[in-house]
Amino acid sequence: MIEVKDFLNYLCGVLEYRFLTGIEDKRLIPFYNNLDSKLLSYIPAISPRTAISMANGVSVGGVKAAVILDEVSFNLIKDYFISPIIIIVITDGGYKPKEFKSYKIVKNIKTGLKKADAYITEKGAPCLVLINKDKLV
């Protein structure tokens, strides 16, 4: 199981992704319950397009940004321009988009996030972190 609190602490506290956005979804309730304003700024987005654009803006402004989406929303925005940000995709399992580099987090939070962060820094491209919705606590 993936503890959302540990996940956010590592993503925002250690890797310093200080901006988080995403559309509202009942599968993301564990995330909403663990948001800490001391660690990050969270802005709920109206649509996946606005979420990805806000994160793009923050990224251009020099702050590391992450977006939380479900796989249907992600499919809607993957043709848009995306700057080097982490896109956390909550999946039903078995989802693996070919267009972007992705890391699946099953148990070890740190390894997956660290690899995604290293990829973004090295390549200057967006990276996906895939999490199975049933594994979130």
Next chain:
Amino acid sequence: MKRFNVAKNIINRFLPEDSFVLVYGDTLSRELFELDKDNILYLGSEITPSVIIGLAMCTKKKILLFCTNEDIIFNLDSFIQIALSKLKNIICVVFDSNINEDTLQASLFRQVGSVRGVLFNMGFIVHDYTNFFDNKPPNEVKISFNRVVGPICVLIKTSNGVNSNLKNTIYLEDNIKRFKTKFQE
């Protein structure tokens, strides 16, 4: 009043030097490319206007978004998000030419209602600067521009001033790299 001239006046005369400008839409970007500066970012259809929220959160400097009335109707979600953000350094300059630039047909706003009404209902403070540019001295316009507190929409009715010498392509990634360097200085 031609749209190009209004935009030129705003960028060169009325804006504080340290402010940033986002130009939204392919046609408007190509038209205003003649005014090119490091602090101008041209956004095509592969990105939405809500990128301004992210930028405005990272600075206290003023950020302007140039767009047309058609852009509002095609990006309602983004404009509602901008209005909800309550960020004080966002100014949206809306050029209202009553026409769709790409198809040259009448704007959809004619059937929906007035641009002003739609923006007001979203939660924007709307100022109509159409006559202001003609009647007031430049200094007064400059002071007024520096005083406005966002998120605000400045509505300017212009003629359909499409420039015939449009640049063909503006590469978003190159433009973003340049803008990013200037923004983070």
